[in-house]
Amino acid sequence: MTERLLSAYAKRATCDRSVPCAPPASTHLRRRRAVQALAFGALWLAGLAGVVVLVGVVGYVLWTGAQVIDWEFLTTAPRGGLAGEGGISTTIVTTLYLVGLTLAIAAPLGIGAAIYLVEYAGEAAKGSGLTSRLVSVARFGVETLAGVPSIVFGLFGYALFVVALRFGFSLIAAAMSGACLILPVIIRTAEEALKAVPRSYREGSLALGATRWQTIWQVVLPAAGPGVITGIVLGVGRVVSETAVFYVTLGGNAAAPRSLLQGGRTMALHVYYLAMDTRAFDRAMGTGAILVVTIMLINASITWLSRRYTKRMMGNG
C-alpha cells in the first residue's frame, strides 16, 4: 500500500528523472506553499461551516421563538383552530408521557439484549450451531434496525399497533413504535459500556463465589452505569425530536391523552402541525425554541455523563 501510494505521488512530483532529485527550486516551493495556504483556507471555511449553520439555525429559532414564549404560552393548552392559538402545555405533557412509556418498554429490552450480547454471546458462539447462528443474526438485526428510516418504523407501527392490534392512534401504539426505533440506540450504547468494564471485575466476583447473574447485576452493571444511562438519554433525545413515527401513530389531538388508548401530539408534532396546517409560524417557532433548548439540555447531560464515565473508568481501572 505504502509503496503504491508513494510511487503514485512520485509520478506527480516534478523532478526530472535524468538528474538526481534536486531540492525544488524556490519559486516552485513558493507556489506549493501558496497552493497549500489557499487549500487550508478552504478547509477552515468547511470546518467552520458546521458551526456557522448550527449557530445560525439555533440562534434564529431561539431568537424568533423567544418573542412568543411567556408563562401563559407554556401553561395553556393549544386551542386548535385555524389560527393555531393557545400555548403548548398539553404537548409538553404528552411528550413526557411518551418518553416515559417508550423508555419503559425499550430500556429493559435493550439493556437485556446488550447484556446477552456482551456477557453470554461469547460462550454461545463456542456452543451449538443454532445459538451461535442466532447470536450473529441478533447482531445483524441490531445493525440493520439502526439504519431503517423512521417513517418505515411508523408504517410498521401503523400496520401492526394502530390497525392490526386495534390500538388506534394512541399513546400505546406510538410508544411501542418508538420503542422499536430507539432499541438499537440503547443496545449499541449499553454494549459499548459493558465491554469497557475490565475483565478483572468479573473474575474477582466469580472467584468470590457469586453466580454469573449476581456478578452482572451487582458488579458489571453498576460499573457500566453511566454508559448505560447515556444510551437511555440518547433514546430520550430521539423520542423528543422524532416526528415521522408519531405523525402516523399518535393521531395529533391537541388535548393531552387521559389513557393509553388516546392519542395526542408531542412538541415536535405540534411544530409540524402549526407550520403546515395553520401556518402559525410564530407559535411554531416558539414551540421549536423550547424543543431546541430541551435537546441541548439532553446533549449537555450526555456530555456530562460520558465525562464522568471516563473519569470513573480511569480512576478504578
Place this chain on the structure above:
Amino acid sequence: MRFLVDRGVKYLMFACAMVSVLVLLLIGLFILREGLPAFRTVGVGELLLGRVWRPKEGQLGLWPMIAGSVLATTGAIVLGVPVSLGAAVFLAEVAPNWLREIVRPAVELLAGIPSVIYGLFGMIVLVPWVRNTFQVPGNTGYGLLSASIVLAVMILPTVTSVSEDAIRSVRKEHKEGSLALGATHWQTIVGVILPAARSGITAAVILGVGRALGETMAMIMVIGNSVVVPSPLNDNPLTLFLRQARTLTGNIAVEISYATGLQEQALFATGVVLFVLIIAVNSLARALLSRRAA
C-alpha cells in the same frame, strides 16, 4: 436456588437479544404483507415506473417519488459532501486543538437537532430566499433545491464524523513518508491520506445517502409535495431543481392516515421500495467499513 435464577436469567436475556430480530422480521413481514398485493394488482413495472400517481383513479405509479428522492439526495450529496469532507480533513489534520473542541461538539449537536426544526427553518428562511434569488417563472421556493440544501445540512454530521474516523485511521507511516519526501502537508493530504482513506470516505458518503433517502418530515415541509416527475422550468436544465417534487418518505407520511384499499397497499409498497433501497445502501457502507477494518 441462585443457580436456577442464574439459568433463568440467561434465557431471559437471550429473549431480549432476539427482540430486535423479531422486530426486524415483523417490519419486513407486515410491510410486505400489506404491500405485495399492490405489486400484484398494479404490476411491478407499472408501480415502479408509472409516471402518474392518482390513487383515486387507481393510477399508482411511484416514478415521480423515486425521481424526487433520488434528485433531492443527489443535490444533497453535491452540496453536502465537499463541505463535510473538508470539515473532516480540517478536524483530523488542520484544526488547532482548541478549535477542534468547539467544532466537533457543534457538528454532533447538528445531528441532534430535530428534523421539524430544519423543516421549519427551511420554510421560513430558505424557501423565501430561494424564491427571491432565482427569479424564474414557476419558482415557488418550495422544491428540490430547498430540499437539497436542508438535506445537505442534515447529512453533514454523519459524513463528517465517519470520514474523520477514516482519515484518522490512516497509518502514520504513510503520512510521515510523504512529508519526508518533501511534499507539503496539503500535497500529503491529497496525494496520500485521502487515497488511503478512500474506502472509509466512500462508506461515509453512502451512509449520508442512506440518511438523505430516509428523511421525512423536513422533506414534506420544504419540497412542495407535488406528484409529477420533476422537469426543468425553462431551457436551463438546472431549473429542474426549482421544481416541486415529492419523496418516497413524504408519499407515505402525507397519505397514510386517510388511505384505504389499493392506495394504502401502494403506500406500503412505497415502504417496501424504501426499505429495500436503504438496506442495500447501508449494507454496502457496512461492507466497505468492515473491509477497511480487516
